[in-house]
Amino acid sequence: MHGQGTRALASLAGSQPRRGLIALGGALALAGRPAQADPTWPSRAVRIIVPLSAGGTLDSLTRSFAQRLQPLAQGQPIVVENRTGGGGTIGGNAVATARPDGYTLFMGDIGPNIVAAEVLRSAPYDPATAFTPLLHVVNVPLVLVARRNLPATTLPEVLALARQSPEGLTYASAGVGSTAHLTMELLARQSGARFVHVPYRGGGEMMSAIMRGDVDLTLRTGASGLESIRSGELRGIAITTARTSPAMPEIPPIASAVPGFDVAIWHGLFGPAGMPPELTARINALGNAAIATSEFAEGWARPQAAEVVGGSAEDFSRFLRGEFSKWLPLVRAVGIRSE
Secondary structure: OHHHHHHHHHHHHOOOOOOOOHHHHHHHHHHHOOOOOOOOOOOOOEEEEEOOOOOOHHHHHHHHHHHHHHHHOOOOOEEEEEOOOHHHHHHHHHHHOOOOOOOEEEEEOHHHHHHHHHHOOOOOOOOOOOEEEEEEEEEEEEEEEEOOOOOOOOHHHHHHHHHHOOOOEEEEEOOOOOHHHHHHHHHHHHHOOOEEEEEOOOHHHHHHHHHHOOOOEEEEEHHHHHHHHHOOOOEEEEEOOOOOOOOOOOOOEHHHOOOOOOOEEEEEEEEEOOOOHHHHHHHHHHHHHHHOOHHHHHHHHOOOOOEEOOOOHHHHHHHHHHHHHHHHHHHHHHOOOOO
């Protein structure tokens, strides 16, 4: 699976060698010497690296996943390690350059695993070739929210206002190349509406800005978006996934006005490039069992309005090929860069 999957991802990404990918050579060297599968995996502690700080959504997801995985993994410790910085690429590189033996894994997303090499020119690896996809864990919907006094209450009204405004409506994001930034650029291209990006240094600043009315719109994850909408602090406009979420049935999908629109914050488990197929299959099977538990669904997924995905490693590879096809042309066309 891995060899074919990586070649397909690399082909779709259109990746070319460039300066700054020195560390990738180490990963490819390891990939050139396939690891021998450990039939007793895991026989010692496993690290799952999180590229963001402790206490956030990705960190809590990974810790919940690790807690459900440990009893299934012969009781070996599943250690969550936070490696922050570089837009997620510091943590990503720690995995990309590790031995492909299943003992260093990565809970990734669109940043370090899809757009890093395009958005961050200093990214130390190529996401299309640096990892073995193992398991699609969850999708988390985003909610488009507006300031309370925006003179538009529905998505068609918001899009019409954005088209009529000389400069377009403003929207806040947590930074250049963030999921909110990419999603709004995609919405602009597919709807013909005009939006002006106002990046902030994090989610806290972004929320303060829209609460004050400094910007017109922003995107929130399902759970946090719902809380703000139901408290009356913000106005719910639409959900980014193709279907209505059971957690927020009153919020229509963007696809109802912009056919084919479908975006979620996804998180998945990766290993270094070159993992043996039998080891990939074993980790995938144990990971699927972990996320199928009621404890994972009730303890993390449902409170976050998240969809538990699962499936085979090849299913995840197929999904990632679609993500490369969706986002890389957009990043290149818009010229999204963060140095």
